[in-house]
Amino acid sequence: MSSAHMTMTLDPASAAAARTKAVRSWRWSRALLGLMLPVALALLWEFAVRAGFSNGRLVPPPSVIWNTLVELARSGELWVHVRATVARVAAGFALGVVAGTLFGAISGYSVLSRRLLDPTLQALRAIPSIAWVPLFILWFGIFEQSKITLIAVGVFFPVYLGVMGAIMSVDRKIVEVGRVFRLSGPALVRRILLPAVLPAYIVSLRSGLGLGWMFVVAAELLGASEGLGFLLIDGQQLGKPAQIVAAIVTFAVIGKTTDWIIAAASAPFLRWEDRFSARSEGA
């Protein structure tokens, strides 16, 4: 810090470089700080099991979980399950996003449609989605369709609410700018409404995706022959806690990665945002 301070007085370019460096190392140290607790607990547990304080059968130590993961990956089993789960989430997410965006846009844009649609959708939203499962199984069978439908329902509501709310809260003053320049309806949507709702839309996609991952577990726990949820059930029935934790870890990694993909893909379009956190990241 003190060296950065000294260069700052000498030459603005190197001072800026020093500052970016400082920001970057601060970010790293923040990440490390966040990792400290889980890593410490894991190490402690590993040590406890190795030292014989516990046999680690119900709560396997990190090394055993890691070995299980490696074994599942090497046998190819892991990829089969990952592929099945990701395919379900992708299909359900796509369906839910398309439907949620469509209905959200209609309800947000037209007061009449909102009065017509919103009460029904809100009532449906109040039903815990898992309650649909028996009905979905009767309707769509026990295979992919019912699972994908359940995921799509989970994704639908946050996207629907996000899009509707975002459109309704677009600033009338900004819309007037479009009117002053005589934009046609489609141009108004493309040049004013879409960019204005984009930040809220990305947020709703991310919360929709989070629910999608939640619901895929529910769907797979209720009966599947492959998928990470199946790994969980299988681990329970065969008494293999390491397999359960390995599946959980895989869920966490893939869930976080897909969320990160949405965030990273949208970031270039949201650089204009005047957010508190955008400032503190020193863009």
Place this chain on the structure above:
Amino acid sequence: MLTLEHVGKTYPNNVRALENVSLSVMPGEILVIVGGSGCGKSTLLRAVSGLDNPSQGRVQLDGVTITAPHEKIGIVFQEPRLLPWLTVADNVGFGLHHLSASERRQRVAHALERVGLSDKAKVWPRELSGGQAQRVAIARALVPNPEVLLLDEPFSALDAFTRADLQDHLLSLWADLKPTPTLVVVTHDVDEAAVLADRIVVMRPHPGRIYEEIAADLPRPRDRQSAAFDFVKRRVLAALDRSLDRNVSVDDRDTKAETGAAMWW
């Protein structure tokens, strides 16, 4: 020529915001509208801009009745209303989408140069000061070369120094443009009225209507310290006081001028 014929506006809540307003504004003239709060100034400007329609009468530009926003009429609001997702340059070029990219770039660069913000072209609106943002808004409204530019309290959110700067700046833009655009400016600031106006219209409320017209045909550039300038200001203040039924005689204005400026709106 911009003309208003018996323009009236009643809002759905039955507020009579305007009644029987008739006005003609010559090409290249600067008309300033002053009046107490709620006397219909913004309503009038919105009717001229075509964003809202009058309930009675009509607004015409060169014989064409205005019922919707018109390419020859630009407007600057009290807030800059820049689109936060566009850079400054793209904001200025927002109304030029019918032009080719190269022509647009050229006009935008020229407009930014005129408002002295060439170095901000690539910047996001959030990185501008209030005065800079308002200059960008003025550039955006002027770049399609409107015949009429409407400004609704354009500088009221700025500090006194920036405000005086931007008034001079607006005047030099206005003088440089060919053909000279008509300006209709709403303000709460008597100084601003006296600096900008060829003619000042004082309005009164309930219902909103024209109370008095004051000629302000001082030579330009105007000296804000001169006696003639002061005289225009005092006439405006006196008319404002009378429009709000405050009985202050013009003679003792010397001492009351400052209190009046603070009180009438």
